[in-house]
Amino acid sequence: MKIAVLIKQTPDTAELPKISAAEAQSGDINVTMVINPWDEYAAEEAIDLADRFDADSVAISLGPDGEIDALKHALAMGVGEAVLVDESIVSSGDKWATDELATAEALAEAVKAQGDVELVLTGKMSVDGNSGVIYAGVACKLGWDLLVNVTKIVDIADGIITVEQAFEGGHESVAVPLPVVISVAKEINDPRFPSFMGIRKASRANIPTLGAGDLPVAASQTVTWSNLRKPEERKGSVQIFDGATVQEKAAKLVDALLEEKVI
Amino acid sequence: MTILVWIEQNNGEAVSSCWEVLGKAQELAAQLGTSASALVVGDAIDVIAQEAAGYGAAVYTASSPALARYRLQPYAAVVEQALDASGATAFLTNATLRGGSLAATIACARGGGIAANASDLRVDGGQLIATRSIYSGNILADITFNSSLAVASVRPRSFSMPATGAGGGSIQALPVALDEASIREKITDFRAADTGEVSLTDAKIIVSGGRGVAADPEKGFALVGELADVLGAAMGASRAAVDAGYIPYKHQVGQTGKTVKPDLYIAAGISGAIQHLAGMGNSKVIVAINKDPDAPIFAKASFGIVDDLFTVLPALTEEFKKRLG
Ligand SMILES: Cc1cc2nc3c(=O)[nH]c(=O)nc-3n(C[C@H](O)[C@H](O)[C@H](O)COP(=O)(O)OP(=O)(O)OC[C@H]3O[C@@H](n4cnc5c(N)ncnc54)[C@H](O)[C@@H]3O)c2cc1C
Ligand SMILES: Nc1ncnc2c1ncn2[C@@H]1O[C@H](COP(=O)(O)O)[C@@H](O)[C@H]1O
Numbered sequence: 075m076k077i078a079v080l081i082k083q084t085p086d087t088a089e090l091p092k093i094s095a096a097e098a099q100s101g102d103i104n105v106t107m108v109i110n111p112w113d114e115y116a117a118e119e120a121i122d123l124a125d126r127f128d129a130d131s132v133a134i135s136l137g138p139d140g141e142i143d144a145l146k147h148a149l150a151m152g153v154g155e156a157v158l159v160d161e162s163i164v165s166s167g168d169k170w171a172t173d174e175l176a177t178a179e180a181l182a183e184a185v186k187a188q189g190d191v192e193l194v195l196t197g198k199m200s201v202d203g204n205s206g207v208i209y210a211g212v213a214c215k216l217g218w219d220l221l222v223n224v225t226k227i228v229d230i231a232d233g234i235i236t237v238e239q240a241f242e243g244g245h246e247s248v249a250v251p252l253p254v255v256i257s258v259a260k261e262i263n264d265p266r267f268p269s270f271m272g273i274r275k276a277s278r279a280n281i282p283t284l285g286a287g288d289l290p291v292a293a294s295q296t297v298t299w300s301n302l303r304k305p306e307e308r309k310g311s312v313q314i315f316d317g318a319t320v321q322e323k324a325a326k327l328v329d330a331l332l333e334e335k336v337i
Numbered sequence: 338m339t340i341l342v343w344i345e346q347n348n349g350e351a352v353s354s355c356w357e358v359l360g361k362a363q364e365l366a367a368q369l370g371t372s373a374s375a376l377v378v379g380d381a382i383d384v385i386a387q388e389a390a391g392y393g394a395a396v397y398t399a400s401s402p403a404l405a406r407y408r409l410q411p412y413a414a415v416v417e418q419a420l421d422a423s424g425a426t427a428f429l430t431n432a433t434l435r436g437g438s439l440a441a442t443i444a445c446a447r448g449g450g451i452a453a454n455a456s457d458l459r460v461d462g463g464q465l466i467a468t469r470s471i472y473s474g475n476i477l478a479d480i481t482f483n484s485s486l487a488v489a490s491v492r493p494r495s496f497s498m499p500a501t502g503a504g505g506g507s508i509q510a511l512p513v514a515l516d517e518a519s520i521r522e523k524i525t526d527f528r529a530a531d532t533g534e535v536s537l538t539d540a541k542i543i544v545s546g547g548r549g550v551a552a553d554p555e556k557g558f559a560l561v562g563e564l565a566d567v568l569g570a571a572m573g574a575s576r577a578a579v580d581a582g583y584i585p586y587k588h589q590v591g592q593t594g595k596t597v598k599p600d601l602y603i604a605a606g607i608s609g610a611i612q613h614l615a616g617m618g619n620s621k622v623i624v625a626i627n628k629d630p631d632a633p634i635f636a637k638a639s640f641g642i643v644d645d646l647f648t649v650l651p652a653l654t655e656e657f658k659k660r661l662g
Binding site for chain 1: 409433437438441442446448450454469470471474477478480482483521522524527528529530568586592601612615625635638639641645648652655656657660
């Protein structure tokens with residue numbers, strides 16, 4: 075059995091606020107890029123499951139040609155192999171006329187190209203795309219079941235995977251036959267830091283790129299994005315309540331909140 | 338032609354953010370010259386169907402023991418059936434874990450364009466336009482649809498609750514031909530969230546605690562909880578507090594936690610890191626309680642108290658008790 079883990083390379087979250095509308099529009103963003111933080115949990119789980127169930131693991135990322143640092147991070151953590159999908163295969167030139175479903179289709183095709191993958195693990199969300207759409211699209215394109223926000227993989231036995239998943243209203247234990255796509259929650263594990271040996275191995279790894287001729291996908295344009303802009307800045311004029319005692323401060327704050335009618 | 342809204346239900350109760358979406362759908366439908374419909378899926382869902390009809394929507398129901406609990410595969414099949422029955426040109430859900438993945442699955446199955454986690458929907462020039470954020474709230478974008486079906490999942494609390502009692506809705510049951518044996522996913526156990534706990538994403542008021550409680554975390558979060566109780570608020574936390582094990586993960590607000598939009602967000606002992614602000618920066622009123630007058634949270638707050646949270650929180654709880662009776 076093979077486990078595929080989907081990894082996106084995304085801006086360092088601390089630098090996200092620096093991104094200007096013009097940079098977002100052009101896609102030429104001048105920030106440090108790292109592995110999408112949510113995807114570290116998926117990578118950790120892939121490594122752990124590969125150990126537990128004697129499986130192989132492969133990390134797949136769709137991104138610009140040559141953008142492989144996130145994949146190297148996954149390899150350094152201990153994922154077995156890595157593959158880059160050149161994003162130009164889903165872009166018609168204008169990235170704002172390309173949608174998430176095309177990305178999902180390309181990733182689904184890349185999964186198929188890896189052979190006997192029976193489990194695809196993904197993060198919960200990308201910190202740049204913020205959609206939570208890709209894993210659903212991948213499952214749909216593959217025709218596989220999808221489980222989201224999985225907090226624990228209990229077992230894989232006789233072709234059936236049992237997991238625990240959380241949603242807003244509670245927790246469920248679920249069993250489903252493989253193959254399946256699973257997005258993981260952060261409760262699932264504590265991602266390891268790459269070891270020195272891992273980093274050395276990853277730096278020498280050969281990461282193949284799948285391009286236009288390799289996967290049967292077409293750009294789809296079901297949506298058009300426009301008017302990229304920064305949200306309005308919050309008017310940051312804070313009113314600090316002083317007083318001789320903490321009770322006095324609290325009373326003033328309560329007055330203000332009652333006046334604002336938010337209570 | 339209609340705008341179809343999925344009404345999420347748990348244990349026979351509708352998730353309230355769905356009504357916000359339904360209300361908005363009715364407004365949009367009026368501008369587009371179409372109608373708004375609701376889809377209620379489950380088992381024993383009459384009460385919710387009545388509730389939806391009470392808002393004046395044309396309600397489709399799909400009821401079967403096999404649909405009692407949400408499972409993506411059969412639910413998506415029923416949504417597709419409802420799309421066909423209603424001739425819908427738009428499908429809307431609330432952007433919960435389920436609503437988000439159901440919307441994405443339907444978009445994919447139908448080749449529809451999707452606006453995920455939309456924070457606004459409007460009509461301009463006869464066209465539906467969705468606004469959503471990317472880069473964790475740092476960039477906004479408008480989305481228009483080129484497909485015959487437009488799909489959007491809508492963030493809870495983006496729109497106000499519609500007025501009830503408009504009435505005039507109809508209820509139509511869809512024929513459900515579902516065979517439990519054909520559903521691969523089996524739910525073997527279910528545990529509801531603690532009863533009485535207010536859901537973070539739907540909360541009007543949130544009281545959150547951070548690493549500032551470190552001197553006595555147990556007491557600190559007990560104080561956060563007491564204030565939350567008086568206000569009928571949900572309890573939130575920073576990642577630092579969650580990572581330190583002061584409170585479970587599900588309370589985390591921020592980049593890698595929940596995105597919330599309450600009327601009032603009270604942050605106690607939280608510095609206001611960018612990743613925390615990403616989750617709560619759209620709150621209507623932010624109150625910061627922090628010992629450090631230079632904490633970055635004050636730059637985003639409307640009101641603040643510079644003092645020790647271990648004395649401020651109980652004082653606030655007392656004061657609210659007095660005023661709210
Ligand atoms: C990829 C990534 C994702 C992240 N995602 C999230 C996320 O989703 N949510 C999140 O919150 N963080 C997130 N973080 C972490 C974030 O960067 C901060 O580390 C975290 O928010 C800090 O939590 P804090 O404010 O509780 O702690 P601190 O930054 O340590 O702040 C504690 C505050 O408490 C004050 N204080 C101390 N004692 C008292 C007292 N007795 N009374 C009053 N005030 C007191 C201090 O002055 C200080 O301002 C993320 C980081 C990364 C790298
Ligand atoms: N370009 C990509 N390459 C690989 N995986 C991706 C990509 N985009 C999204 N994913 C995966 O899908 C998850 C959800 O992303 P999103 O739908 O963009 O919020 C991420 O956590 C990744 O695991």
